[in-house]
Amino acid sequence: MSEHTEHTEHTEHTEHIDVEPCGAAEVARWDVTTDVIVVGFGAAGSAAAFCAAEAGAEVLVVERTGGPGGAAALAEGIVYLGGGTPIQTACGFEDSLEDMYRYMMAACGPGPDEAKIARYCAESLGHFDWLEARGVPFDPTFCADTSMAPTGTEGLVYSGGEDAYPFNEIARPAPRGHLAKTKRSTGWLLMQHLAAAATGAGAAVSADTRVDRLVVEDERVVGVQAQRFGETVSMRARRGVVLTAGGFIFNDDMLRQHCPPLARGTFKVGTEGDDGRAIRMAQAIGASVRSMYAGEVSLPITPPRTLIHGILVNGKGQRFINEDTYMGRVGQSALYEQDGEVYLLVDEATYEVNWMGLAATWVCETPEQLEAEMELPAGSLRSTLDLYNEHAARGEDPLFHKGPAWVRPLVPPIGAFDLRIGPAPYAPFTLGGLETTVDGAVLDVSGRAIPGLFAAGRTTAGVCAFGYASGLSIGDSTMFGRFAGASAAASTSG
Amino acid sequence: MSEHTEHTEHTEHTEHIDVEPCGAAEVARWDVTTDVIVVGFGAAGSAAAFCAAEAGAEVLVVERTGGPGGAAALAEGIVYLGGGTPIQTACGFEDSLEDMYRYMMAACGPGPDEAKIARYCAESLGHFDWLEARGVPFDPTFCADTSMAPTGTEGLVYSGGEDAYPFNEIARPAPRGHLAKTKRSTGWLLMQHLAAAATGAGAAVSADTRVDRLVVEDERVVGVQAQRFGETVSMRARRGVVLTAGGFIFNDDMLRQHCPPLARGTFKVGTEGDDGRAIRMAQAIGASVRSMYAGEVSLPITPPRTLIHGILVNGKGQRFINEDTYMGRVGQSALYEQDGEVYLLVDEATYEVNWMGLAATWVCETPEQLEAEMELPAGSLRSTLDLYNEHAARGEDPLFHKGPAWVRPLVPPIGAFDLRIGPAPYAPFTLGGLETTVDGAVLDVSGRAIPGLFAAGRTTAGVCAFGYASGLSIGDSTMFGRFAGASAAASTSG
Numbered sequence: 001m002s003e004h005t006e007h008t009e010h011t012e013h014t015e016h017i018d019v020e021p022c023g024a025a026e027v028a029r030w031d032v033t034t035d036v037i038v039v040g041f042g043a044a045g046s047a048a049a050f051c052a053a054e055a056g057a058e059v060l061v062v063e064r065t066g067g068p069g070g071a072a073a074l075a076e077g078i079v080y081l082g083g084g085t086p087i088q089t090a091c092g093f094e095d096s097l098e099d100m101y102r103y104m105m106a107a108c109g110p111g112p113d114e115a116k117i118a119r120y121c122a123e124s125l126g127h128f129d130w131l132e133a134r135g136v137p138f139d140p141t142f143c144a145d146t147s148m149a150p151t152g153t154e155g156l157v158y159s160g161g162e163d164a165y166p167f168n169e170i171a172r173p174a175p176r177g178h179l180a181k182t183k184r185s186t187g188w189l190l191m192q193h194l195a196a197a198a199t200g201a202g203a204a205v206s207a208d209t210r211v212d213r214l215v216v217e218d219e220r221v222v223g224v225q226a227q228r229f230g231e232t233v234s235m236r237a238r239r240g241v242v243l244t245a246g247g248f249i250f251n252d253d254m255l256r257q258h259c260p261p262l263a264r265g266t267f268k269v270g271t272e273g274d275d276g277r278a279i280r281m282a283q284a285i286g287a288s289v290r291s292m293y294a295g296e297v298s299l300p301i302t303p304p305r306t307l308i309h310g311i312l313v314n315g316k317g318q319r320f321i322n323e324d325t326y327m328g329r330v331g332q333s334a335l336y337e338q339d340g341e342v343y344l345l346v347d348e349a350t351y352e353v354n355w356m357g358l359a360a361t362w363v364c365e366t367p368e369q370l371e372a373e374m375e376l377p378a379g380s381l382r383s384t385l386d387l388y389n390e391h392a393a394r395g396e397d398p399l400f401h402k403g404p405a406w407v408r409p410l411v412p413p414i415g416a417f418d419l420r421i422g423p424a425p426y427a428p429f430t431l432g433g434l435e436t437t438v439d440g441a442v443l444d445v446s447g448r449a450i451p452g453l454f455a456a457g458r459t460t461a462g463v464c465a466f467g468y469a470s471g472l473s474i475g476d477s478t479m480f481g482r483f484a485g486a487s488a489a490a491s492t493s494g
Numbered sequence: 495m496s497e498h499t500e501h502t503e504h505t506e507h508t509e510h511i512d513v514e515p516c517g518a519a520e521v522a523r524w525d526v527t528t529d530v531i532v533v534g535f536g537a538a539g540s541a542a543a544f545c546a547a548e549a550g551a552e553v554l555v556v557e558r559t560g561g562p563g564g565a566a567a568l569a570e571g572i573v574y575l576g577g578g579t580p581i582q583t584a585c586g587f588e589d590s591l592e593d594m595y596r597y598m599m600a601a602c603g604p605g606p607d608e609a610k611i612a613r614y615c616a617e618s619l620g621h622f623d624w625l626e627a628r629g630v631p632f633d634p635t636f637c638a639d640t641s642m643a644p645t646g647t648e649g650l651v652y653s654g655g656e657d658a659y660p661f662n663e664i665a666r667p668a669p670r671g672h673l674a675k676t677k678r679s680t681g682w683l684l685m686q687h688l689a690a691a692a693t694g695a696g697a698a699v700s701a702d703t704r705v706d707r708l709v710v711e712d713e714r715v716v717g718v719q720a721q722r723f724g725e726t727v728s729m730r731a732r733r734g735v736v737l738t739a740g741g742f743i744f745n746d747d748m749l750r751q752h753c754p755p756l757a758r759g760t761f762k763v764g765t766e767g768d769d770g771r772a773i774r775m776a777q778a779i780g781a782s783v784r785s786m787y788a789g790e791v792s793l794p795i796t797p798p799r800t801l802i803h804g805i806l807v808n809g810k811g812q813r814f815i816n817e818d819t820y821m822g823r824v825g826q827s828a829l830y831e832q833d834g835e836v837y838l839l840v841d842e843a844t845y846e847v848n849w850m851g852l853a854a855t856w857v858c859e860t861p862e863q864l865e866a867e868m869e870l871p872a873g874s875l876r877s878t879l880d881l882y883n884e885h886a887a888r889g890e891d892p893l894f895h896k897g898p899a900w901v902r903p904l905v906p907p908i909g910a911f912d913l914r915i916g917p918a919p920y921a922p923f924t925l926g927g928l929e930t931t932v933d934g935a936v937l938d939v940s941g942r943a944i945p946g947l948f949a950a951g952r953t954t955a956g957v958c959a960f961g962y963a964s965g966l967s968i969g970d971s972t973m974f975g976r977f978a979g980a981s982a983a984a985s986t987s988g
Binding site for chain 1: 511512513514515603604605750751752753754755757774777778779780782783784785786787810811812813831871872873874877878880881884885892893894929938939940941942959960
């Protein structure tokens with residue numbers, strides 16, 4: 001694929017990132033001294049800065065761009081919360097923390113981080129209150145007809161396939177995707193409130209300042225060195241440094257090193273600051289990383305939801321997933337397991353152009369003609385459609401357990417959406433990163449907390465070891481950002 | 495699955511491994527001083543020790559068990575070499591370094607390490623000579639009827655699916671699996687010669703000595719600390735330390751951290767020393783790791799090769815691979831992508847009990863009965879068999895391109911081997927590890943060589959980023975072991 005080749009060539013020019021630590025003795029002069037330094041002013045950083053300041057610490061947020069926001073400000077802005085939030089209750093949904101926990105343990109694996117998930121669920125209701133107390137408004141209405149952010153101001157959506165197989169059999173389904181009240185751009189609104197909360201609590205901000213290295217003294221992180229307007233600035237943190245500087249989806253070297261499939265993504269989700277610098281700065285002093293292979297991959301098929309009546313097939317013409325699950329799971333499977341070769345088959349009753357303008361590339365009177373047009377193996381689509389339709393006539397899908405509401409025979413002519421890499425956008429971001437405790441302390445490779453060093457957000461391996469639901473990034477960024485900030489404020493070199 | 499649960503419970507008791515580096519100033523007394531310290535006396539370590547000694551360095555091999563061998567001594571002992579070795583030529587096979595390179599670039603990905611593969615191929619013929627010069631004997635005969643080590647003394651086998659799709663269309667097929675001349679236990683014979691070569695060249699050995707930490711002075715690795723009979727021993731290396739201490743398949747914490755699917759393997763390939771300690775010791779001083787998710791997974795189906803006439807299906811009754819490819823690729827797909835739920839369908843003409851004694855668990859007169867017995871979705875096996883047989887009647891397999899010699903319709907009654915985790919052994923080992931240059935220098939996370947530190951073998955990320963062929967572990971262990979040993983001998987503190 002030329003797309004892939006071109007991408008690979010481009011990536012060979014990735015900037016070399018020097019992240020060696022600096023000994024405190026080498027710092028001739030501290031340009032700044034504060035209690036807590038927060039590196040990055042996105043969702044995790046603003047939560048960390050607020051909580052550190054609230055705990056009485058003098059806080060400086062160091063942001064490489066001109067202002068707050070990070071990837072969260074560009075995101076749909078969903079926050080994954082459950083267990084019976086006021087919004088869930090107002091919308092008529094019952095939920096329990098046990099169901100939320102069971103769902104997350106099933107959906108965030110394989111190899112889910114039990115300790116983080118348990119803490120995440122236990123703090124879920126309190127975190128909703130915390131967001132509201134920061135001024136984030138939520139519209140207590142539910143949007144059913146979407147698998148992404150609603151076009152209206154609705155505050156609640158299904159965002160992780162909770163109501164689809166296998167999760168609907170593991171835990172009682174409930175929508176847990178919470179959105180700030182605004183049309184689209186809810187991430188931007190959320191970040192406005194969180195950034196204002198941080199500065200309102202007293203956190204200072206050094207913008208256009210890119211942190212490049214940690215400063216270490218007697219095995220404790222005591223500050224950072226940064227570049228500001230071409231000069232090196234040394235910043236001392238009496239209590240702790242919190243790394244909340246995003247993931248590494250914009251570092252092609254790291255993608256090849258840890259998760260080659262993600263390097264094929266065509267629409268990277270994040271900012272250019274997601275270059276893995278903070279992860280590497282910590283690794284340079286012996287920090288442990290986790291789940292570096294993992295990535296979420298958006299493959300935006302729906303809305304409209306009617307397309308779920310269709311069936312997804314791979315390059316062998318085989319189905320590979322229940323089409324009514326979370327589209328992020330479809331995208332992960334498509335990129336990691338189906339080699340980015342996926343198609344959606346629909347019939348006339350099912351067909352609509354999707355929200356991005358994706359339309360059927362091929363339409364044929366028979367499956368045999370369609371196979372030939374698509375250059376798929378002879379008989380493959382006929383065989384798959386025959387088996388699907390045989391069961392669908394009874395409203396069943398024994399292979400992948402798509403919900404009965406979405407199952408009906410597909411009647412020729414059959415159309416096919418070309419969802420391969422290139423024709424369709426594959427939008428990945430990384431889920432792996434630094435290994436942290438549930439309190440936000442960064443662990444070294446011996447399993448010990450590194451004194452003075454904390455982290456949260458996509459710089460860390462969060463609740464998702466591989467599987468994902470929309471809202472878990474901003475959810476664990478803001479929640480574990482809070483804890484990391486509070487931990488840093490409470491940390492002393494004594 | 496109870497197997498899985500039991501395993502998970504067991505792993506919670508994994509020993510905590512402390513790998514913090516030690517500053518040279520903290521070393522009160524050097525118990526030993528030499529030029530080069532080689533950590534681990536397996537395939538990579540013996541090659542490194544020989545080459546360092548041959549280059550004139552004083553060498554000490556530090557081995558945690560009672561003697562040489564490592565995982566290689568337990569292995570089939572295949573060494574992957576090509577480009578027209580004397581054995582290939584004697585057996586009538588033509589091969590070129592270009593074909594070997596094309597095969598490896600296709601088979602060792604996604605994300606293959608081009609620099610290492612290029613070097614590996616360029617040095618292939620010289621490495622064969624080097625092994626012969628160390629006294630390793632090769633029987634110049636070819637064994638066709640196997641996909642693992644032969645039962646006789648034959649010295650050449652296909653070991654990576656070179657003659658199967660897609661590799662047979664990418665590079666001219668040639669067998670490149672070379673085996674030392676002995677019946678079975680060729681790894682043991684190989685290691686006898688390599689260990690003897692190392693000590694013969696003058697390398698000293700400290701057995702029953704477990705290296706726990708690196709000693710660092712001014713950012714250079716200058717020695718190690720080890721445990722010997724309950725005492726801490728400090729060992730100084732004037733020129734360099736070479737880490738050749740195996741992978742991490744016996745460290746369940748690391749498996750969960752980096753590659754959860756491998757934690758489900760039931761028959762780990764390696765020694766108990768493969769606990770990742772050397773990888774972590776280097777990470778503790780900022781070394782970079784790579785491909786930590788990758789693992790090879792043996793799923794021993796053949797011999798006999800007649801079973802390849804059967805078809806492999808997953809838990810949906812779907813085929814997922816060409817059955818005539820390398821069984822290690824089948825195992826990887828089974829464990830990583832099919833969730834360890836795989837079956838082999840055969841008919842009477844095809845059926846034999848396999849070499850391990852695995853036999854058909856179910857036999858039924860019709861596919862429908864078989865589906866029901868196996869509790870697979872109704873119609874799934876019928877549909878898969880119908881499509882397969884339709885093409886097989888013409889000797890074709892357009893879905894997965896199994897070679898025509900292995901394609902013929904399967905005639906009921908149909909039997910099914912239960913190849914799920916539990917009934918069948920899944921035998922994994924890790925492929926990820928330290929990032930090294932083609933000369934064996936360990937790179938830090940800024941991409942710079944760490945002075946005084948070298949590595950090879952399964953402690954490193956070798957030529958295989960994910961895909962594998964039998965013989966590539968011992969191949970890159972011994973070849974890059976040589977280079978790492980020579981580099982260490984040539985290293986000076988400047």
